[in-house]
Amino acid sequence: MTRLFAKKNENLLNVYFTAGFPELESTGIILRTLEKAGADIVEIGMPYSDPMADGPTIQQSNTVALKNGMSIRQLFTQLESVQVDLPIILMGYLNPVMQYGMEKFCAEAARVGVDGLILPDLPLHDFEEIYRPIFEQYNLSIIFLVTPQTSEERIRRIDNLTNSFIYLVSSASTTGNKVGGDEKQIKYFERIKNMQLRNPKLIGFGISDHDSFALACRYAEGAIIGSAFIKKIQEANNLENNIEQFIQELKASEAITG
Secondary structure, eight states: OHHHHHHOOSSEEEEEEETTOSSTTHHHHHHHHHHHHTOSEEEEEOOOSOOTTOOHHHHHHHHHHHHHTOOHHHHHHHHHTOOOOSOEEEEOOHHHHHHHOHHHHHHHHHHTTOOEEEOTTSOHHHIIIIIHHHHHHTTOEEEOEEOTTOOHHHHHHHHHHOSSOEEEESSSSOTTOOOOOOHHHHHHHHHHHTTOOSSOEEEESSOOSHHHHHHHHHHSSEEEEOHHHHHHHHHOSSHHHHHHHHHHHHHTTOOOOO
16 A cells, blocks of 8 residues: 555555455455446445444445355455455454454465555554554555544544544544535544644545545545445446446546645
């Protein structure tokens, strides 16, 4: 990811999808198509029975993926056979990772080409005091979430801990609620932008179309799209064509920053 951020620092598009959705073997097809379509980063969700930060759309995709037989072990097997140059982030929850074994998980993730992890329920203190050396050993970045309620002290602490990007949650809600650019939200985006953090910021939760992507890119280096993409692949009659069309419409001559 460091290489990506060195050559591109605006209009970055991070696309989230759930591993094993809509079909168990969809992972490789989606990854390769996203790379071809022009995504900059891919965030792959590891299905979990209680995805507390996610809204109904992603929760439902988790349920389907688990019924399809997706597991962490299965995901590593799939990633081993897919060759893409895109940075790959795994997003999930602490319980399944701890059951797998943190060091074993990190070692396997690094082996199959994963660049970083998002674990929303991993306490900052636990990462600093326990897990940081493991992440550094396997050259994995950790991505933390910042919300409108996060204090400046904690944001700067997060900025010092990561060497990737900061996940800027657009509002105090679950995924799926659209970024609308209301005054309160814009003030929050401006406050973070004015902090002059050393790491790039990507805005997530509520990015669903070209307008919301463009809005996010005015206040951060890029944005993360999840629920809208899940809906698109769920409805797809031709997965590859539908993905390419969706990404092209989303980026439409790139967002205008300023």
